[in-house]
Amino acid sequence: MTTSTRRSRVAMVSDVEAERLDLADLLDTLDDHQWQARSLCAGWSVREVVAHLTLADREFTSTMLRLIPARGDFDRVTAEMARERALRYSPGDLVAQLRETAGRPRRFPMSSPLDPLTDILVHGQDIARPLGHERPIPVERARPVLQHVWRSFFYGARKRFTGLRFVATDADWSAGDGPGEVRGPAGDLLLVITGRRAGLTGLTGDGQAEVATRLK
Template structure:
């Protein structure tokens, strides 16, 4: 995908997220997400961060000093406390068509966020949201390109180096080692440190991967 196509994919994911959140009951906003320490409302608030001005970001950084992960984690919880569900949905809707990445990042990080956090909310809520495998693969390619450095540090690190991951629903593979197969969604979740669907993986290396991930 070129950048224009990536932004179009981001817009599709953002619209789907707005649709998901619009239909939630009040108590569902407090459902624990796949992100440690975050409820659904916190994930939604995190996704609105591109709307913050540089001054607002600076104030959050002062309030939550230290590593980037702390700013992201605690800053998102802070935003969730200051906006009710209706306001969060409205802010997310404002992002559709807004093609400007978070400072220092690219449209592909926006896609990783939009795809990944869709799953982080939808899976615990028991909602099925079909994300095209090609869009998930584009986000996965960006994750693989980090090679465990830089932006990869915001994710839990799983022992994937000794495995060859191959998608069953898209022409995508990465790694060199014992074969592990799964849907593009299953593999993307692994790359972002989520083990919620690790039981659905197959291949000669799947059991070893599950054992190592459980340590």
């Protein structure tokens, strides 16, 4: 396998690396209380989300083996592993691990080439927003991830938001059809279609109330 072929396993790998390193810089500024704060990811602390992000290039075999007794419940397995890892490693260790593998072009088997970028963009917001930190998502990174999430069966966005149309106000992206339209920055749209109510504050349109209802 050539170097270029190996790198093709992760789409936009230089963007993934840049996002991971930028998040690591933010994590270096957090105190102990902030590490234990609740993230936007329901039931997860900031520390557990970071631990999850360090799994992106580690423990592939362990993850696959644990899926068997968990009956293929990937969310359950990754949540358990993140919590175990958060207890095993200090915040400093987790940040070092995130930096160490920031640019490695590996992803979990059966995942999409765009899943690593999706993970770091969304989980970066899961961490930053509850702590009052702004981490703008570059539109050139948000647009392909929005399209990926919308089309992905895993996220279920098209089913959840049937009858609604989403339009990015800062990027060339729109999806869905129906009488209700929702408009807003690509970063806020990304949070909403991945199930985060925090993105609602940046949205407008006659479909916003319906979106909020479906996120309950």
